[in-house]
Amino acid sequence: MRHYHDLPLWVRLPLYAFVALALAMMVLPLAAALPISLNVDPWFVYPFREFSLRWFEALLSPRWTGAIVNSVLIAVATTLLATGLGTLAAIGLANPRFPFRNLVMVLGLAPLIVPVVVLALGLYIFFGQLSLNYTFIGVVIAHTLLASPFVVITVTATLTRFDFTLMRAAASLGAGRVFAFRTVMLPVIAPGVGAGAILAFAASFDEVVMMLFISGPQQQTVPKLMYLGMRENINPTIIAAAVVTIAFTSVLMAATYRLNRGK
């Protein structure tokens, strides 16, 4: 598979250099910015007068810990809802007899394509009539809307590799639909479902536009505080929060990688 080895050196070297540069563009700004969280002064500039952990300590304030708890609660509820809805939908869509399958698939992916700000406006107006603005349920619904396509995509992809004969085999052995689903299909597609769930979690955990429109004071989350911080209270606490978030998402990413590797 390594066909780039077929390329001569004078093509390969500049190619590598270019790709290295492009990847550096992706990663280096992060690497350059994160140490700012150790600056004792609230300015985003090098060099530092002194190192300090005060911005990490600031994360322990009720404002931030409350936001972290909210973020996790909202993300967990979103993940459960999106994973449940998305997995079932993907299973339905895997059936070739599904009516208007392409149309439904487009609908399922639409939350990815329609600009979030438009969705947020629509939900904001709609939720206003339902009194769902500034509620936990409203936020979870909004996040589930954004997160469900990730589950539909990953589970659908996993199902294309799933051998549906296994379900027939289970039935022939006496298993009812639900039992067969639990004991055969779900364990086999679990890596895909798990990856979808992690993506859904990450999508919710990072989401800010919806939050700006429909969340209230009881639903402050880490990204919302970071956004507000970038506009209203600019100091390296945001970067300290970023460090924590990155550490957290790296763990998630490693988990996905493992799930995808198999078993």
Next chain:
Amino acid sequence: MSYGDVSRDITPARSRDLRVSGAIRKKAVGGAAKAALPAAPLLLFLLLFLVVPLLTILHSSVSDEQIAATLPETTAALQSWDGTGVPAAAVYGTLAGELRAADEAGTLRRLGRRVQYELEGGLGILLNASRALPEEALPGDAQAIRELMVGADPAWGKPGVWRILQRYDTPYSSFYLRWALGLPTVLDADGAVSDGPGYDFPTIYLRTVLISLAVTVLTVLIGYPVAYVIATSAGRTGAILLFLILLPFWTSLLVRVMSLIVVLQTNGVVNQLLTGMGLLGDPLSFLYTRPATIFAMTQIQLSFTVLPMLSVMRTIPADQLRGARSLGAGPIRAHATIFLPQAVPGIAAGSLLTFVMCLGFYITPELVGSPSDQMVGSFIAQFTSEDLNWGLAAALSVVLCAGAAILTLPLARRVRRHA
């Protein structure tokens, strides 16, 4: 071993004439319903929280009941006015009564704002009229009221404001959509189209499209070699490269924008490096410029462009390139004639995705761009939460979505056909 069975000979000639009965069709429909059952919860969810809100937006963009709701009798009375000069004195009386009622109900100012969208100084004109009316009972003489109002604001003696009130005897209008499309909507007191200052939405749409296009082109130019190298790297190298391209995809957009601000600001890392190495005398202002906006968006979108390219490139067999080489094509030529054409669906899918996503960007330009780099998304947010002008926000959304669909649907269809 014999069952002594006489072989039966069945030929098509023996078969009945078969027709499909309604019962059979019904069974097929039942099967489809059963297939759809697991997807029903999500469908229901999307119907309620995706389709309905989008329809709500559509409704909001044409819903325009402020004037008719606040001044029902005035608008009705104005239907018989021929639009020249000013209406009969009686209409002034009707209006005065309704203005008074609006003032008491607290809706006067909102009405004023709505009129002001379409009439220069409209809010002041209405407030002036309302203030000029006596505290106690209105004079029974409509002519006196008319004089009071014209005295308070000369605009009441001109046709502009009346023409606007006349238009809105229905709860729906195309006003917000026309506004969002940049068509002339504002009148002056004389009823002529005003050339006063206002939002230049066509320019903002054009800006949105141009920035999105620039980002798309950049992500393709940068992403293609990256995707190629990842697609052709086996094992650990490939995994690490993929990890790197996915890393920013995993870190919050805010974190990445934040890091770009730190790096790009005047006393930031890039300037410090450049001036430190003597490449720059004075630090440059990268931040809060259009290039900074495009750079930040490119950085954010690169992963989205690369991934579809990657998945297509991985399906192109290596033997084809080797075959081309064995037939005498050089490495570049082989790549351009064999690999590139097959990668086109991936490039198209990736760039389409990035382009569509860029059209809706809002947070990033707001944080790293200047006010003149703001895209439609920012204005939707601004009109929603700062200007309380939901009709315009909805109309801008409708135009944005319709525009995106018109720009990308034909392309999307082609991509699908090739994929």
Next chain:
Amino acid sequence: MSWTRLFDSGKLFGVSCLAALACAQPALSRDLTVVSYGGVTNETFEKVWLGPFTEETGISAVMDTWSGDLAKVRAMVESGNIVWDVMDATAEPIEIGCEQGLFEKVGDDPLFTEAGLIKGGLTECGIGSMTYATILAYKNGIFPEGPTAVTDIFDTETYPGKRGLRKSPVDALELALIADGVAVDDVYATLSTPEGVDRAFAKLDTIKDDIIWWEASAQPPQLLMSGQVVMSTSYNARAALAISNDNADLTMVWANNVTAIGFFGIPKGTENLEEAKKFIAFTLLPQVNAAFSDYQPYGPTVTAAGAFVKPDVLPNLPAGHIDEDSLVFDGGFWATQGDALIARFSSWVAQ
């Protein structure tokens, strides 16, 4: 396989529904929620007002952040789902919201009329929370001789470089007129005429390309320290705190400052109306009112509080800098003319 177990339990929906229900239950008695512009200001609020208030009355109170946009208030009031009880803001949102019926009309409540508020500190819906001034701050060491007045922000010849200005017509238009030669006393009269407005915008046009707009009060020190701007308008306390607490190498310029009063407003229809009034009245107790300036050099709004202000913060308070050059902000003007000017400004700035 933990995934299997997760689904095996068959409680997928049960769990999520329960979690959702548990957390969505509207708190039966919602905490009093006080809203200000965030950051240090919120921290100071908690320290000097919310904490002591809870201690005094046993009513628990929490802080939230807003950026002065009325849409949320309007949405809350119209839907009846009100989660904010006391809004601290600059004059114009409170005044505009008041005219739209978004705030409780409590200006004639004896709780406030008899609190001894300074002149202009009580309006139909607004109760003075603090006084503040818009000043100019610049980074030392850039110019041989720094700017001497806030209006020097328009002098790009003597002081070249990017400058920070709040992304709002408030202050900007007034300063533009003063810089253009309008006497301080005539500013609002001039701004009331279309020609005056055109003149202000024309003046702003001359420096438009050099402006980096800030929206939040924490931004100016940050913009100055990161080198984005060489000078910036700023609220006086933010600049003073950056210098005193955060080691910022800045100088404050008071000449031509704009002094204004910030207001509390109460969203109309809140279930916590009584608590909200109680809280505001509490902040008007002279000693409590003065305590704010211990942490942030914003001035008190009740006359009697002057006696409790620490002497060392006095020079940083706006009251000490009101003279013939300084402009006293006119909230009433912005309440009547603000809509049109804000609309024109937003479209102007976006071009």
Next chain:
Amino acid sequence: MIGAPKEVHVSLSGVLKTYDGQHYVVRDLDLEVYKGEFLTLLGPSGSGKTTTLMMLAGFEHPTDGAILLDGRPVHNIPPEKRNFGVVFQSYALFPHMTVAENVGYSLRVRGTAKDETARRVAGTLEAMRLSDFAQRYPTALSGGQQQRVALARALVFEPDLVLMDEPLGALDKRLREELQLEIRSIAERFGLTVIYVTHDQEEALTMSDRIAVFNNGYIQQIGPAEEIYSRPVNRFVAGFVGDNNGLDATVTSVEGDLAQARLRGGAEVVARTTSHTRAGAPATISIRPELIVPLKEARPGALSGTVSNVVYTGDQLRIYATLPGGDEVVVKRPTSATDVPTEIGAPVHLYWDPTSAWALDGQ
């Protein structure tokens, strides 16, 4: 089995199947399966044999008609309630379960006690010579082993009926032949009623008590293996089961159960009549290659032709002869045969016993 009472175990009557309401995959199917019988459904792909099996298993519903088990209708019973063992072409082993868990799955579903399950699983694995693999995962097994696991899994719950859908299709030729015999012997040992689907006619002939030949959704012929081979009822069966020569002809006269027919080249041949045979009607004269004797000398009743090609396949010679009418006939002789003309272009005379040729339906 000879003389055993023929007890009908499963029967299909008037079964129809259409997916789209326009095209029939199975039509007019009447079929009876006897207890303890090994019945093979043989046919090309798309002939309806797999659909028939899936209707028996319950994965497809007949559009019309009835399926009876021991006289009771089962077509409305879902697959998991039918108690039929199914072996799939792809094995369909559960990849996340060990061999033992796979085999024990049906017992787990039925709530069988743990020790009872373990005992029966062990017993079945033992019988299938799989005991050593009990704790392995299916992916760690060879194709043949996986197939045996699939069989063990389908047998452990003592099903009323075993359905096999081309279970050996994915295996190489040698392993396939080995497993054919093994399956056959297991079926006999357990006294199973097996319905077996294949498109491989050799496999069908090797394993079956009876064969049902499918084409176009119809059963073309059903009967014991040797009868299908030696007495095909129509052109399709003759051509699909074993090598066959089919010569276009026109029936000139019918006399008793023998018919006289004229080939395209004008030569006259005699063949046994079938239900298709009518004087003056077109017919296909069918004769197996191994039943033709190639002679160097002419003799009455023999057709004359010329050798067009000779192919050596190890154990036999295939001689291709062209008749005057242009028809090509293939003849199989043992390699040891010496009386055979083998030079290309040499004249050859083809003789067969008239009772071994059949006048089948014509073009």
